[in-house]
Amino acid sequence: MTDPVDDVVATIARSAAEIRQGLVGRRGKADEENPSGELQAEADVWADDLLADRLSSIDGVGQYASEERSEIIDGGDEKVYVAVDPLDGSSNLQSNNTMGTVFGIYDEPLPAPGSALVASGWILYGPITTMAYARDGVVTKYELTGGERTVVEDDVTLPDDPLVYGFGGRVPHWTEGFREFAREVESDPSHKLRYGGAMIGDVNQVLTYGGIFAYPALEDSPRGKLRLQFECNPIAYLIEAADGRSSDGTQSILEVEPTDLHDRVPLHVGNAALIDRLEDVLE
Ligand code: FDP
Numbered sequence: 001m002t003d004p005v006d007d008v009v010a011t012i013a014r015s016a017a018e019i020r021q022g023l024v025g026r027r028g029k030a031d032e033e034n035p036s037g038e039l040q041a042e043a044d045v046w047a048d049d050l051l052a053d054r055l056s057s058i059d060g061v062g063q064y065a066s067e068e069r070s071e072i073i074d075g076g077d078e079k080v081y082v083a084v085d086p087l088d089g090s091s092n093l094q095s096n097n098t099m100g101t102v103f104g105i106y107d108e109p110l111p112a113p114g115s116a117l118v119a120s121g122w123i124l125y126g127p128i129t130t131m132a133y134a135r136d137g138v139v140t141k142y143e144l145t146g147g148e149r150t151v152v153e154d155d156v157t158l159p160d161d162p163l164v165y166g167f168g169g170r171v172p173h174w175t176e177g178f179r180e181f182a183r184e185v186e187s188d189p190s191h192k193l194r195y196g197g198a199m200i201g202d203v204n205q206v207l208t209y210g211g212i213f214a215y216p217a218l219e220d221s222p223r224g225k226l227r228l229q230f231e232c233n234p235i236a237y238l239i240e241a242a243d244g245r246s247s248d249g250t251q252s253i254l255e256v257e258p259t260d261l262h263d264r265v266p267l268h269v270g271n272a273a274l275i276d277r278l279e280d281v282l283e
Contacts, residue, residue, distance in 0.1 A: 035070040055072035067230040085230040089198020100200030104234035114254030120234035123141035134241040150208025157243040159210035162271040166202040168215035181281040212270030224266035245275035
């Protein structure tokens, strides 16, 4: 039997061109909400069905879970457990801006803590379709053209000098502590604001240029917006493998114990010095 982790990643990479193409004509809203109560786009539902069929039938896949469905699909085998955000940032479909596909491959049944991840990554549907992938503490960047996967950078790490920052949520809803931290980041003349409204696009800029992305705790939503299993754990695993840090405000995202498949968690990822400082300010 081949390695199910490799098979999952190869299947997602191969499906990327098709998902990208399938966005055309599916930019409208579906008439349904996801388990977090958000109105789904037609493309969210379509990409989820496509990945669910393909990933749950791979030998060795025990579960397929996604941000877009309340129930876990049982894959029948019990080696790896796959959590996916099929189209992260799908609100950007309307304006035709960047979005992506995020995946985490766990060695424990879901919901699982990030410490159970064995690999994670994301596809970015930018001007070029790319993939960032982490396994065994090593991050690799690829370009995806049709079915082909070409390495463009090995052993990727965050640049030492942070350049970009992007913070989600409405500013009036930020906590006082986070506001203070944001003011500090903004007042450093070596930092530039970069915010595109799709977490994966914004995090990919942090991986490329160094810096920080956060979707913090909000006064009216203390757990923030982003989902632990499908978004935050996979992102944190990759950013930590690239020598960065992740935090929910006090600890690594990978240490957060899930209580429910669709749990949310405040997400902060980026250069270690900035995340250290954030934790000091929020203390
Ligand atoms: P989207 O709802 O478009 O899928 O978790 C999803 C996400 O986008 C993130 O990609 C993005 O960072 C965030 O929500 C933006 O949400 P708000 O515009 O509601 O702040």
